[in-house]
Amino acid sequence: MRIILCGFGVVAQSLVKLFDSRSEDLYAKYGLKPRVVGVFDSKGSAVDVSGLSLSKLVETKKKFGTVKNYANTKNSMSGIEMLKNVEADVLIETTASNYKDAEPGMTHITTAMKKGMHVISVNKGPLALAFPSLMELATYNQVMFKFSGTVGGGTPILDYAKNSLRGERITSFAGILNGTTNYILTNMSTGLSFESALKDAQDKGYVEADESLDLDGLDAAAKLVILANWIMGMKVTLPDIDCTGIRKVTIEDIKKAEKNNSVLKLIASCDNKLVVSPKEIHKDDPLGVNGTLNAIAFTSEHSGTQTIIGKGAGGTETASSILRDLLDIRQEIAKN
Numbered sequence: 001m002r003i004i005l006c007g008f009g010v011v012a013q014s015l016v017k018l019f020d021s022r023s024e025d026l027y028a029k030y031g032l033k034p035r036v037v038g039v040f041d042s043k044g045s046a047v048d049v050s051g052l053s054l055s056k057l058v059e060t061k062k063k064f065g066t067v068k069n070y071a072n073t074k075n076s077m078s079g080i081e082m083l084k085n086v087e088a089d090v091l092i093e094t095t096a097s098n099y100k101d102a103e104p105g106m107t108h109i110t111t112a113m114k115k116g117m118h119v120i121s122v123n124k125g126p127l128a129l130a131f132p133s134l135m136e137l138a139t140y141n142q143v144m145f146k147f148s149g150t151v152g153g154g155t156p157i158l159d160y161a162k163n164s165l166r167g168e169r170i171t172s173f174a175g176i177l178n179g180t181t182n183y184i185l186t187n188m189s190t191g192l193s194f195e196s197a198l199k200d201a202q203d204k205g206y207v208e209a210d211e212s213l214d215l216d217g218l219d220a221a222a223k224l225v226i227l228a229n230w231i232m233g234m235k236v237t238l239p240d241i242d243c244t245g246i247r248k249v250t251i252e253d254i255k256k257a258e259k260n261n262s263v264l265k266l267i268a269s270c271d272n273k274l275v276v277s278p279k280e281i282h283k284d285d286p287l288g289v290n291g292t293l294n295a296i297a298f299t300s301e302h303s304g305t306q307t308i309i310g311k312g313a314g315g316t317e318t319a320s321s322i323l324r325d326l327l328d329i330r331q332e333i334a335k336n
């Protein structure tokens with residue numbers, strides 16, 4: 001399978017390492033032979049239609065800070081030139097999530113779809129701002145559009161609700177979809193101030209470069225948009241979410257929750273409304289997970305409430321979700 005990778009940061013590098021270490025088993029078990037024919041980052045690109053050396057790509061990125069130095073050529077193709085001119089089956093979009101205009105990911109995804117490429121995105125920006133129209137574009141161009149890693153990292157939250165609960169009518173769901181704010185709130189429950197808990201999370205590398213994405217609930221809201229569209233069949237985008245982050249949470253709020261035998265969590269919920277907001281969760285509720293964990297409870301008409309818990313981020317974990325998407329695409333192609 002010929003692959004173009006947009007972005008070569010934590011997730012994309014984890015993915016190529018996974019391809020390298022699992023190549024024999026992926027082929028033997030699933031018939032999957034990933035051939036990365038092009039990669040670009042913010043500074044340049046590397047192309048080889050017969051397949052790039054994955055270890056050399058990682059080494060080049062480490063040494064020069066860009067994949068541009070992979071070959072000894074002065075000029076490298078721009079990302080858009082690559083998407084338009086290099087033949088590939090799948091585009092994997094891993095550039096940074098941007099909730100203002102969704103670029104550059106939006107242009108990568110739409111260009112690839114129009115060219116007939118299947119698309120896997122872990123970038124939430126384009127889905128948060130234009131989920132319904134991207135689905136239409138994929139259908140119009142008869143390509144598959146997969147995004148398992150956008151919610152829950154490697155924890156298969158979308159697959160669980162869509163496939164394991166198939167036939168069910170999910171009536172509502174609520175969950176902790178952002179590990180960073182969960183880590184901060186967990187630490188505040190041990191007595192740390194908001195500022196100290198934030199500093200600790202920053203020191204551990206848990207906070208996005210633009211801290212507002214975590215603290216103001218934007219990341220959780222983007223995931224809520226994806227869930228609402230994909231699981232509940234809604235046609236919503238980011239402005240439809242009533243979103244409050246955790247900046248105003250005080251130690252007094254945490255203590256008040258404790259008196260009620262509860263913990264305070266940033267909860268994204270879909271009931272009558274789509275809301276992201278700090279909320280008290282009873283201590284016995286399986287949703288009340290600590291640290292950087294994510295948890296989501298789906299309530300269905302016939303099978304009651306089920307909670308799925310797991311790590312919500314991480315390079316290797318998110319790469320494993322891309323692999324699941326690739327295997328689905330491989331299976332569909334083989335069927336047809």
Ligand SMILES: NC(=O)c1ccc[n+]([C@@H]2O[C@H](COP(=O)([O-])OP(=O)(O)OC[C@H]3O[C@@H](n4cnc5c(N)ncnc54)[C@H](OP(=O)(O)O)[C@@H]3O)[C@@H](O)[C@H]2O)c1
Binds near residue numbers: 009011040079104123
């Ligand atoms: N990390 C996780 O645990 C996780 C989990 C789920 C989803 N995600 C999502 O996955 C995506 C990637 O995450 P990450 O952690 O791998 O981020 P990252 O390490 O910051 O990597 C982002 C990559 O995008 C590249 N990029 C930025 N602007 C570009 C442009 N205009 N053209 C081409 N490439 C460009 C960067 O290039 P340079 O290398 O040149 O800077 C970098 O290689 C994000 O959207 C994130 O929200 C991440």
